[in-house]
Amino acid sequence: MSTNTANPLAGEFELAMDGPLTAYWLAILRVLTGWWFFHSGVTKLLEGGLAYSYGPIYMQGMEGTALGPIPVWMGNNLAWLIAPGVPLFETLIGLAVMAGVLTRLAAFGGAFFMVLFWTGNAGFGHGLVNSDLMGLLLFVTVMILAAGRYYGLDAVIEKMQFVQQRPKLRYLLG
Amino acid sequence: MTHTKTAIDRAAMAVSGGLILLGVVVLGLIETLAGQPYGAAPLTNDAGEVVAMPLIDPNLRTGLVILGLVVLLLWGLYKLATPMAGGNTETAAVETTAD
Numbered sequence: 001m002s003t004n005t006a007n008p009l010a011g012e013f014e015l016a017m018d019g020p021l022t023a024y025w026l027a028i029l030r031v032l033t034g035w036w037f038f039h040s041g042v043t044k045l046l047e048g049g050l051a052y053s054y055g056p057i058y059m060q061g062m063e064g065t066a067l068g069p070i071p072v073w074m075g076n077n078l079a080w081l082i083a084p085g086v087p088l089f090e091t092l093i094g095l096a097v098m099a100g101v102l103t104r105l106a107a108f109g110g111a112f113f114m115v116l117f118w119t120g121n122a123g124f125g126h127g128l129v130n131s132d133l134m135g136l137l138l139f140v141t142v143m144i145l146a147a148g149r150y151y152g153l154d155a156v157i158e159k160m161q162f163v164q165q166r167p168k169l170r171y172l173l174g
Numbered sequence: 175m176t177h178t179k180t181a182i183d184r185a186a187m188a189v190s191g192g193l194i195l196l197g198v199v200v201l202g203l204i205e206t207l208a209g210q211p212y213g214a215a216p217l218t219n220d221a222g223e224v225v226a227m228p229l230i231d232p233n234l235r236t237g238l239v240i241l242g243l244v245v246l247l248l249w250g251l252y253k254l255a256t257p258m259a260g261g262n263t264e265t266a267a268v269e270t271t272a273d
Contacts, residue, residue, distance in 0.1 A: 066237035108247075115240060124214035124232050128198055128239075140243065171254045 027151035031098050033138045037110055038094025041087050050084035058120060065119040089113070097142060100152015105172040107147075110139035146174030186249035190242045197238030201230050 016022065044052050059075030059082060074082065089109060096106035114136035123130050141147070148154030154173040163169045179187075202214075208229040211217035217226040 064233070066233040066240055111243070115243070119236050119240075122215070122232065125211075127213045128202060128232065128235050133198075133239075136243075140246070144246075167258060168254055171250065 023150040026145060026147045027100075029138065030100060030103070030142050030147040030150070030152065033107075033110070033135075033142055034094045034097030034099075036094070036135070037090050037113075038098060041090025041092070041094055044087035045091060048087070050088060052083050052086045055079075055082040055086040059116070062116070062120045065122070067115075067119055071116060071120065097139075097148075100148030100150075100154045101157065102172055103148025103152060103154050104143045104146060104174045107139045107143040111136055111143065114139060146170070148174050182252065183249070186245060186252075190245040190249065193238050193242030193245065197235045197242065201235050201238070205230050 056075045056079035059071045062071035062075070065071065090113065093106045093109045093113070096102050097110065114132060118130075118132035118136055121132055123132065146154070149158065157163060158170055158173055163173065205214065205228060206212050210226050211228055214228050214230075214232040214235060216224045216228065219225050
């Protein structure tokens with residue numbers, strides 16, 4: 001915490017991760033980002049269960065993107081995984097990010113999804129920076145800042161002896 | 175809390191940030207200065223006919239951004255694979271948020 005007597009607000013508004021506003025806002029950001037994916041996943045589950053057939057079709061149509069033939073190949077060959085995986089992983093990623101459990105790993109999954117959405121939707125009419133890229137940046141931000149440590153369960157999990165003895169787990173937690 | 179950055183850390187940040195900024199901002203500025211379409215998609219008239227194409231292929235620009243993110247990912251994997259400098263340097267941040 002800052003002890004800058006010249007600026008009494010420095011301690012409250014500074015960008016240090018232990019600053020009260022930074023931790024508060026990171027937690028808000030994380031929960032809303034998680035809810036976004038959770039809602040998207042759970043509504044797919046409610047409507048169609050684990051048979052989200054649009055997933056493979058969407059990827060089969062991703063021809064001519066910066067990802068080359070990868071998504072089309074996935075759509076053609078991994079439909080067995082994509083159809084149940086989209087609603088399931090969206091739901092799990094959302095839950096994990098909201099609760100702050102395995103936050104970095106979950107946010108990586110969210111970023112992977114958003115790369116596919118950003119390039120696949122290709123809604124670039126108003127430029128490259130659109131809501132899909134913003135979603136991608138949110139997940140990368142949650143991952144880089146280890147947002148699960150702020151009012152998230154990862155703050156508790158990281159204090160467990162199991163994690164203390166394996167500090168590299170914090171690259172997946174946090 | 176003092177973190178020292180190695181040459182690899184600095185290179186990863188420079189390359190990753192450079193690629194992302196090149197794809198979005200630098201090429202976006204060139205695209206804008208080149209005239210319509212100011213976005214990164216073809217411009218169509220009311221009949222749906224394409225009347226102008228972007229100067230820079232959006233796949234190139236999205237590819238640069240994705241490459242920048244891949245560099246970040248590889249940097250993270252490198253940090254995961256190499257020994258941690260100074261042990262539990264991040265514990266302090268965890269504890270200070272509890273109060």
